[in-house]
Each structure stands twice: as C-alpha cells, then as structure tokens.
Amino acid sequence: MSLEKKNGTRLNKAVARTGxxxxxxADELIFAGRVLVNGCEEKNFGRHVLPDDVITADDCVLDAGKPRFYLLLNKPVQVVCTMHDPQGRPTVVDCLPQNLADQRLYPVGRLDYFSEGLLLLTNDGELAHRLMHPGHHQLKKYAVLVRGEVNPASLRAMRSGMRLAEGEKILPVDVEQEVSGGGNTLLTMSLGQGVNRQIRRMCRDLGLTILRLKRTAQGILSLGDLPPGHSRLLDRSEAAALRESVSLT
Incomplete structure (x- = not known):
C-alpha cells in the first residue's frame, strides 16, 4: 500500500485533483465552509482524507478515482430533486435502481416538485460543476401544456425576450405551439438560459396557466420513451460525449 493511500491526502489537494x-x-471553499467530508463541514484544508471519504463542494460530489455513473431519470411529478426532504416527500433517491442506491448519485440541476421529465444524476463532481456553471449552460427543451388558447402577443413576448416581474431579463425563447385535446395548447420551448423556474414565471407574467411541464431534452441527452419514474445508465459513448460537451475529456 502506498504511503498516500495509507495516510491520506490533504483535503485541498484532493479537491483540486478532481478538476x-x-x-x-479549494482553500477558499474550505475556509468558507462550503466543503463537506462525509457530510460534515470541514474548514481545515490540511486535513488528510482517505479514498473512501466522500467529499462534496457546494452539494457536488467530488469522487476522484471512484467509478463514475451517469443516470438519466424521467422524474415523476411530486418528487423533489434533493437527497433528503425534511417534509418526508419522495425524492429522486427513491427512483434509483437498487443496485445504484449506495453510489451517492446527485441530481445535476433541478426540476420543481410539480415538473417532470429528464434529470441527470451522477457522482462525477467535475461534470456536475461544469454543467451547472453559467458558462456551460446547455439547451434544454420542454413540453408545456397550458390552459386554453395562447394569445399571439404572448408568443411574441417569449420570442423577443421579456423581463420578469422580479426584474430578471429573459433572453429570447424558441417556442412553437399546437392545439391539444380539450382546447388547451401545447407549447414546445427551447431555453439556453439558467433562470430559476423560468418557464413558470414567464407563463405567470403572461397570464398562462400551466397544466403540465415536462423537460424532454438537455444538450445531447433526450428523454425518448423512458416511462416516468424509470431511469437508464448512459452508455460509454453518451457519457464521453456529455463530458466533451463541457470541454472535459
């Protein structure tokens, strides 16, 4: 056994090694209390960690040297995108296959409680960090069912860009519509921006009532015909393409 494996690695070095x-x-993050070791805040960047220790930074798992898993989940409605919920609601962890339940897979980004669709979970902290960084926002596609007809002025507002009631400036959104059953309207939206609850807030400001909101694609990934609550592991080529899409090899 090497001396490093026996005695461990300094925490700041271990964090930096993950990329x-x-x-x-890493020193700044540790000093600010944003790094956890086995779920506990650790502010000593000189602490030695062992290969089996679980390190997280800003809720991203940094598991350098461990097997990487990339899971595409079709998140059902009324499931929260956290590892634990104080209110006891179902979480995405409950949707994981039994053989992956102990692999500490974390969701990359969020879908709110009443939204559904494509959600990526992984223990690749480096990839998760890149995907959630503003410089690497990937195009996301959604199917949004709204009540009744949509005024053409609302479509123009989405396509030209709008300012939310809270003040955020929204970039133009690619949106198409088709009449759905019951006289409602199905909107297909493509977003490249990372504003929190953007679609719900846009529709709110335009007086549109959302009946169903489903993410169907993100970057190179597509939900396809995966049933709600089901998941699949990305194959090697998909995982490699996903990392390459955010300049990782």
Missing part, C-alpha cells in the same frame, strides 16, 4: 477547481480556490 473541480484550483488548489487556491
């Missing part, structure tokens, strides 16, 4: 950030930035 999540530089050694200097």
């Amino acid at each position: 999540y950030c530089s050694r200097r930035k």
